[in-house]
Amino acid sequence: MKLGIITFLVLIYGSFLYGQKSLTIEIDEFRNSKEGNILIAIFTDQLNFTNDISFKNWIVPKEKLINGVFKETVKLPLGEYGIAILDDEDINGKMSYNFFGIPKEGYGFSDFNHSGFKKPMFSDFKFSVSDSTDIIRIKLRYL
Numbered sequence: 795m796k797l798g799i800i801t802f803l804v805l806i807y808g809s810f811l812y813g814q815k816s817l818t819i820e821i822d823e824f825r826n827s828k829e830g831n832i833l834i835a836i837f838t839d840q841l842n843f844t845n846d847i848s849f850k851n852w853i854v855p856k857e858k859l860i861n862g863v864f865k866e867t868v869k870l871p872l873g874e875y876g877i878a879i880l881d882d883e884d885i886n887g888k889m890s891y892n893f894f895g896i897p898k899e900g901y902g903f904s905d906f907n908h909s910g911f912k913k914p915m916f917s918d919f920k921f922s923v924s925d926s927t928d929i930i931r932i933k934l935r936y937l
Contacts, residue, residue: 818929827862830883840916877904900934
């Protein structure tokens with residue numbers, strides 16, 4: 795009985811790890827590298843991005859930056875993803891805007907240099923996690 799349970803758990807755990815890839819996320823050029831948090835969200839498609847339903851998300855205090863650079867490795871199953879970053883300087887958990895509706899905090903997206911004022915589509919910043927994917931660098935934008 796115990797051997798059957800152990801075998802079952804090993805098979806389940808092994809199948810979960812199969813097809814996963816380590817991906818390093820690297821962000822630099824923070825306007826302020828000491829105050830605030832970095833909000834990171836990984837999305838799997840346009841519908842989830844539109845509805846703000848992330849596959850994975852986490853918050854990192856900027857005190858953990860090393861020489862003003864954020865670098866973290868995550869394991870993801872093979873597939874398509876998009877990463878959205880917010881430099882939450884005021885630690886309110888959301889983007890802050892000025893009187894005219896212009897973002898007051900930095901933001902960035904995977905493999906996408908955001909140049910407009912409109913929220914991008916998932917297809918603008920999606921990437922594939924495959925055997926050749928190792929690192930995603932994200933450039934923050936401040937207005």
